[in-house]
Amino acid sequence: TVLRVAFIGLGNMGGPMAANLVKAGHEVVGVDLSEEARAAFQAAGGQVATSAVEAVRDVQAVVTMLPAGKHVRAVYTGADGILAHAPKGTLFIDSSTIDVDSSRDVAKAASEAGMDMVDAPVSGGIVGAANGTLTFMVGGPDAAFERAKPLLDIMGASIVHAGDAGAGQAAKICNNMLLGISMIGTCEAFVLAEKLGLDPQKLYDISSKSSGQCWSLTSYCPIPGPVPTSPANNEYKPGFAAPMMLKDLLLAEEAADSSGANTPMGEKAARLYEEYCNNGGENVDFSGIIHLLRKSG
Numbered sequence: 204t205v206l207r208v209a210f211i212g213l214g215n216m217g218g219p220m221a222a223n224l225v226k227a228g229h230e231v232v233g234v235d236l237s238e239e240a241r242a243a244f245q246a247a248g249g250q251v252a253t254s255a256v257e258a259v260r261d262v263q264a265v266v267t268m269l270p271a272g273k274h275v276r277a278v279y280t281g282a283d284g285i286l287a288h289a290p291k292g293t294l295f296i297d298s299s300t301i302d303v304d305s306s307r308d309v310a311k312a313a314s315e316a317g318m319d320m321v322d323a324p325v326s327g328g329i330v331g332a333a334n335g336t337l338t339f340m341v342g343g344p345d346a347a348f349e350r351a352k353p354l355l356d357i358m359g360a361s362i363v364h365a366g367d368a369g370a371g372q373a374a375k376i377c378n379n380m381l382l383g384i385s386m387i388g389t390c391e392a393f394v395l396a397e398k399l400g401l402d403p404q405k406l407y408d409i410s411s412k413s414s415g416q417c418w419s420l421t422s423y424c425p426i427p428g429p430v431p432t433s434p435a436n437n438e439y440k441p442g443f444a445a446p447m448m449l450k451d452l453l454l455a456e457e458a459a460d461s462s463g464a465n466t467p468m469g470e471k472a473a474r475l476y477e478e479y480c481n482n483g484g485e486n487v488d489f490s491g492i493i494h495l496l497r498k499s500g
């Protein structure tokens with residue numbers, strides 16, 4: 204069935220995701236503060252509205268793809284929020300990557316307003332958004348997940364129900380904290396090998412078949428050569444830019460603080476990515492942190 208959907212946040216990710224809903228035949232009304240983003244969505248066949256409140260008045264579903272928790276809180280809650288203006292029973296999908304506490308607070312407000320809501324952050328980047336091959340990590344009640352799934356299937360290739368409200372965000376930041384730590388560890392091993400006069404290709408050949416094996420080494424190797432598709436072979440162009448990794452590490456740190464988890468390596472990874480982003484890494488793939496590690500030896 205054709206749904207009327209409001210899509211709020213037509214940026215690098217939201218724009219192509221909303222366009223895929225249009226392509227699948229849904230009636231999509233897009234909202235963004237940026238005129239450029241609205242124009243691009245119109246060119247892709249979407250309708251646009253000037254305010255979120257106006258856009259949600261007669262919809263069955265709403266997708267949001269906004270920068271951070273404060274934007275999501277502002278758009279959803281309060282007298283001017285979309286929860287107060289959408290029809291009762293509307294399905295809300297927040298695909299922004301935000302802090303777990305904001306995600307749970309907004310989900311609670313949605314449930315109190317008589318709405319179905321899931322958090323559904325993504326991995327896969329702008330290529331995944333354009334191709335409809337994103338991975339969605341979803342948190343929320345079973346009934347809301349079942350309603351969201353057909354829409355998520357259009358925008359993604361892999362849809363995982365991770366648990367209750369906030370579980371999607373939790374899964375995303377736990378995974379990306381592990382990724383940040385493992386990337387730094389992989390870079391450190393190559394830097395040490397260089398200092399010891401060990402051929403990096405030999406380290407790769409050995410570790411890729413030994414206990415040091417990990418995704419950062421064998422799928423996304425931070426030195427050119429061993430894995431031809433990794434950004435290291437393309438002047439460290441992103442890929443997954445260092446500031447995005449920093450964002451996720453800071454969210455992990457915030458979640459660790461508020462839940463009382465001890466994550467010393469995650470904190471150290473956040474400090475190193477902070478330093479890298481302030482010293483040349485702002486437009487570089489996150490594997491480029493090997494340059495910082497080489498310098499500070």
Ligand code: NAD
Pocket residue numbers: 211212213214215216217234235236237240255268269270271274277278298299300301325326327328329450
């Ligand atoms: P972006 O900055 O390109 O897009 C965000 C859009 O939201 C902007 O166009 C902005 O104008 C709009 N916006 C902000 N406040 C608004 C409001 N009140 N009303 C309407 N529109 C508003 O960011 P992006 O790259 O599309 O990322 C969106 C989210 O997805 C972020 O949480 C990011 O962490 C996450 N994410 C991004 C990637 C990626 O590769 N870019 C990958 C995975 C997850």
